[in-house]
Amino acid sequence: MTNGRRALGAHGEQLAARWYESRGYTVVARNWRSRTGEIDLVVSRGSLVVICEVKTRSSTAYGTPAEAVGRTKQQRLRRLAIEWIGESGRHPSAIRFDVACVMRGVVDVIESAF
Secondary structure (H helix, E strand, O other): OOHHHHHHHHHHHHHHHHHHOOOOOOOEEEEEEEOOOOEEEEEOOOOOEEEEEEEEEEOOOOOOOOHHOOHHHHHHHHHHHHHHHHOOOOOEEEEEEEEEEOOOOOOEEEOOOO
């Protein structure tokens, strides 16, 4: 990944984190990694934990940000969520999977995306 793309992604993750914080969520983890992958953002509000995949694009030339989160990525995120919960020691009453689509500085979060 080039530095420009990495910077674009980091900027998108920062904007998504601010979006959640402005709505009363607490950022619990950013770029949490295990041997099997990475979770971009883990946020919580009360006993709800949200696993968020952030997709940042500068254009739709290669599709929309949401289109980049296919079935394989969804399955990986579900497995990673189980790993994160086990490692964190948290016992959420609910878990939700969101996709944050960031384009040209605008954040659009699809709650309960899958």
